[in-house]
Amino acid sequence: MTSSMTAFARVQVQEDWGSLVWEIRSVNHRYLEPHFRLPEQAREIEPKLREVLRKQLNRGKIECSLRLQLAEGTQKLNLNEAVLEDVQAAVNKVETWFINAAGVNPLEILRWPGVMESEETNLAPVHAAALKAFEEAIAQLISMRQREGSELKQFVLTRLDNISEEVGTIRKVLPELIQGQRQKILDRLEEARAELEPERLEQEMVMFAQKMDVDEELDRLDTHVQEVKRTLDKKGGIGRRLDFLMQELNREANTLSSKSVNAGLTQSAVNLKVLIEQMREQIQNIE
Template identity: 40%
Template sequence: MAVYSMTGYASAQRNAGAEPAAADSGPSVGVEIRSVNSRFLDLSFKLPDDLRASEPALRERFTQKLKRGKVELRAWIEASSDQVPRAPGSAELQRLLAAQDAVRTWLPQAQPLSVAEVLGLVERRSAPSADLHERITELLDTALEQLLDARAREGARLASMLLDRVGQLRTLTDTAQPLIPELVAQQRQRFLDRWQEALGADASGTVAGSEAARDRALTEATAFAIRIDVAEELTRLRSHLDEIERLLQRGGEVGKRLDFLIQELHREANTLGSKSSSLDLTRVSVDMKVLIEQMREQVQNLE
């Protein structure tokens, strides 16, 4: 299953005439979809008045295909350049005249209808609303497929980048692993040196001083061993990386789960840095946090 980004764009346009032969004579209908990242599915519609009745059906199609993202749909109707307005019949003109007279009876300052306004009213009244609804839903289905393809391509690119960062984090984790025994060995040597000092003090007769030195050396060695023990952090880092890799390979709606895992990675990298007692381990921690931050920014775009 593919991994989908929430970023994408698609558009489609078609003549609103019912027959292909009318492709150059009727008004054209078009749709445009823009999508960016969002925590939830946030739909925004910009439709002409003639298409307002189609909004519930269009919204349902979006909810069937998309789960997350801030999505804007814009639709329009345009008359073809060579389309001649239909001449109204006498009955239609009489109805318009009666309506105008009724309005001007109460609003004498109202301006009379112009020829363009009359033709516009007639055109809207005669618009094939059922045909427009059918066309707009067909166009939306086409545009949605294009949008899903675009989001899938972007998702594949993001997944590849994330997997690359996972590989780099694994390398850093492997680099940090042997640093801990080296630090413990160094501290053990310091402990032995202090122990020898304590034995020397004991041999010179200062028993109280030797016991204090032994206790201090033992306390420092124990505290140091506890403080630098990052075995659990490294184990959890590897576990989180395994889960991220599994989710990316499985695909589907993984954005929220990946976001949580990225937070956990950041927490473990911070702990690794706080327990660091060497420059090498500090550098590993910093490099990890840089990679994790790059992953966090990209995960925000995944559905």
């Protein structure tokens, strides 16, 4: 299924231990480029989060933000009295060495390494909930990408149909255009009463016919149109291949324009290039 690379997802979880909110934003990018903003309590699950992304997505710049709020009482601070006694003994000893020793600030004592200890919190339920919510958010993101991708697919298919119509029009009018242009050259030669040998005149007509022969370009345009349609029906990442096909379509349109000796054919080539550019802009956002 065709997927866009632009989407947004948000999942919120409320539990006894607190709450968390995942927000994921996705924009177009040549490769898969994930960025995580995680609180310190969730750093250790980042490798698992990246693994989930790699399995689910192929391309896009993905910004993943987790906000975590633990309930009051989840984390407790304990006073290490043994360390505190050692610090107090050291302070008393220092005071005996200095007559004018300044008083000790209790807050400074609390900052001493080891005086305050945080009771280890069981974060396993938090990590499990964060992973589950992340998977839900990714599923939501993919769903939105697919909905937008479906719209992009219809946009591209419409332009492909327009290209096929333009190519069909060129095929219909081309014999008449060639004959008309050939007659113009003959009329000019007649008016100028140019004295050309029959063989030289025939060579000029052959060269002119070769220049006006765009059947090969038209055939390749039809082939590329069909290949784009087949690619749109494929699964997985198709954006890069579609981008390549747009380059090939544009190449044929440019060749068609360079061979044009008629204003109508030139306008058709311009119309083709406009349609191709419209598709190319939208395809930049397809995964």
